[in-house]
Amino acid sequence: MAKEWQELTKMTQGKAITVERVRLVDTDIAIEGSFTLPPLANLSAEDQFFVMAFVRCRGSIKEMEEMFGISYPTVKNRINRIAGQFEFVENVKVTPQEEVLSELERGEINAAEAIRRLQK
Numbered sequence: 001m002a003k004e005w006q007e008l009t010k011m012t013q014g015k016a017i018t019v020e021r022v023r024l025v026d027t028d029i030a031i032e033g034s035f036t037l038p039p040l041a042n043l044s045a046e047d048q049f050f051v052m053a054f055v056r057c058r059g060s061i062k063e064m065e066e067m068f069g070i071s072y073p074t075v076k077n078r079i080n081r082i083a084g085q086f087e088f089v090e091n092v093k094v095t096p097q098e099e100v101l102s103e104l105e106r107g108e109i110n111a112a113e114a115i116r117r118l119q120k
Contacts, residue, residue, distance in 0.1 A: 010045065039086050047082050054079065 019035040040048060050068075057063035064075045094102070097118060104114040 016042065043082065043085065047078075047085075050078060051082060 021030060021032050023030040053067060054064060061072055061075045065072060100114050100117045103109045
């Protein structure tokens, strides 16, 4: 499987692709549609291998240095470069008042409970 994954990554040359057919292994079930790949699959084969090694090393930069024979700054720079290719959702701090209003809007609490909480 790793060989096929590397070949697909080479063929796409970092360009976005859409998968149109998926077959479940060992069954006759196939699903057709338009599926985008997860962000990790859009990395180059080398970067995917690097990320897998990083996870395998449990995030230890020291182990990565030893495994790849590279320096600490090189590991950090590569991690930063790879991380820069992903869009991350920012955590937005919600005030207690906003949370109460959200719960009210979703129907999780009634108006009386919302008023009680907001008056605290």
